[in-house]
Amino acid sequence: xxxxxxxxxxxxxxxxxxxxxxxxxxxxxxxxxxxxxxxxxxxxxxxxxxxxxxxxxxxxxxxxxxxxxxxxxxxxxxxxxxxxxxxxxxxxxxxxxxxxxxxxxxxxxxxxxxxxxxxxxxxxxxxxxxxxxxxxxxxxxxxxxxxxxxxxxxxxxxxxxxxxxxxxxxxxxxxxxxxxxxxxxxxxxxxxxxxxxxxxxxxxxxxxxxxxxxxxxxxxxxxxxxxxxxxxxxxxxxxxxxxxxxxxxxxx
Numbered sequence: 001x002x003x004x005x006x007x008x009x010x011x012x013x014x015x016x017x018x019x020x021x022x023x024x025x026x027x028x029x030x031x032x033x034x035x036x037x038x039x040x041x042x043x044x045x046x047x048x049x050x051x052x053x054x055x056x057x058x059x060x061x062x063x064x065x066x067x068x069x070x071x072x073x074x075x076x077x078x079x080x081x082x083x084x085x086x087x088x089x090x091x092x093x094x095x096x097x098x099x100x101x102x103x104x105x106x107x108x109x110x111x112x113x114x115x116x117x118x119x120x121x122x123x124x125x126x127x128x129x130x131x132x133x134x135x136x137x138x139x140x141x142x143x144x145x146x147x148x149x150x151x152x153x154x155x156x157x158x159x160x161x162x163x164x165x166x167x168x169x170x171x172x173x174x175x176x177x178x179x180x181x182x183x184x185x186x187x188x189x190x191x192x193x194x195x196x197x198x199x200x201x202x203x204x205x206x207x208x209x210x211x212x213x214x215x216x217x218x219x220x221x222x223x224x225x226x227x228x229x230x231x232x233x234x235x236x237x238x239x240x241x242x243x244x245x246x247x248x249x250x251x252x
Contacts (some may be wrong), residue, residue, distance in 0.1 A: 016057070019043060030052070036077070040064060049074070058099070061085060070095075079120070082106060091116070100141065103127060111138070111151075121162065124148060133158070142183065145169060154179070163204065168188055175200070184225065187211055196221070205248070208235075217241055226251055 008153045012033035019025060022220045030050045037057040040046060051073060060079035061067060067085050072092045081102040082088060088106045093113045100120035103109060110128050114134045121141035124130060132216045134156045143161035145151060151169050156176045163183030166172060172190050179197045184204035187193060195214040198220055200206075205225035208214060215234045219241050226248035229235060237252060 020060075041081075062102075065223075083123075125165070146186075211235075217244060219243060221245070223247060 002198065012035065014035040016036035016039070017034050018039045018146045020039045021040065022040075022045050024045065024119050025043045026042075026045045028050050029075045029175050031052050031198040032050055033054045034171045038055045039062070039148075041060050041062045042064070044063070044065050044069045048065050048069065049067075049071050050250045051251045053070045053071060054075045056077045058081070059076045059177045062081050063222045064082075064085070065086050067082075068087050069090050070092050070111075074092055074095065077098045077190050079100045079102065080097045081175040083102045083106070086105070086107050089110065091113050094115050095113055096117050098119045100123070100154050101118045102123045104123050105126040107126070107128055109231065110129050111132050112134050115136065116134055117138050119140045120140045121144070123142075124161045125144045125145045126250055127166075128147065128149050131150045131152065132153050133151075136157050137155055138159045140161045140166070144165045146165045146167040146169075150171055152171050154176050158176055158179065160181050160183070163185070164181045167186050168189040170189065170191050170216045173192050173194065175193070178199045180201045182203045184207070185208040188207050189210045191210055195216070196214070198218045200220075201220055201222045203224045204206075205228060206223045209228055210231040212231070212234065215236070217235070218238060221241060221244045224247045227250045229237070229244045229250065231251040
């Protein structure tokens with residue numbers, strides 16, 4: 001195999017393909033099909049992936065800093081890990097990831113494609129340039145947006161099957177109406193948030209610590225776990241909605 005190419009691979013590959021740490025690798029062959037896992041962690045010379053890449057298992061591209069985009073028609077049956085891909089600016093439209101999508105610390109990523117569907121967790125912690133999420137985003141597991149300091153809002157019809165972490169999303173000014181989160185909702189340090197939507201349903205704990213802009217709680221608030229109001233500043237606890245339901249403690 002040439003030092004900077006994988007063009008002589010015998011295709012298709014039914015099992016796993018491990019090219020971990022191949023910093024000299026710059027290209028992969030077109031129409032590559034890998035039945036198992038494709039490991040490209042630390043392949044810093046890789047600037048793109050071939051069209052019609054099909055990976056039956058997980059695709060691991062952690063710290064591929066030369067990667068700027070992903071191809072259309074990308075299929076990943078397992079996890080897709082792009083953590084610390086600091087050059088990544090966009091993802092392909094209609095991306096479908098069967099399990100978890102890891103995009104933590106992708107600091108050049110400003111948005112996600114429409115119709116994105118993630119069967120497991122979506123990890124976007126530390127994506128400081130991310131300004132918006134697509135409409136009709138569906139996340140089967142957890143959605144981690146901690147430290148997404150440029151994010152101003154969340155889309156309508158957002159569905160989160162696990163927890164929703166918005167810690168230190170300081171530019172966040174609104175949450176969608178009728179937001180339903182099956183797990184906990186952490187809004188610690190969301191200083192730009194001035195109100196919560198009516199009919200907010202949180203299956204686990206709701207953490208509002210340090211949300212200094214909040215002055216009231218919404219109607220029909222339902223919290224299955226604890227309601228943490230530490231550092232609530234302007235929130236008047238003498239005036240609480242009559243129809244508020246909290247399954248655990250109210251911490252203040």
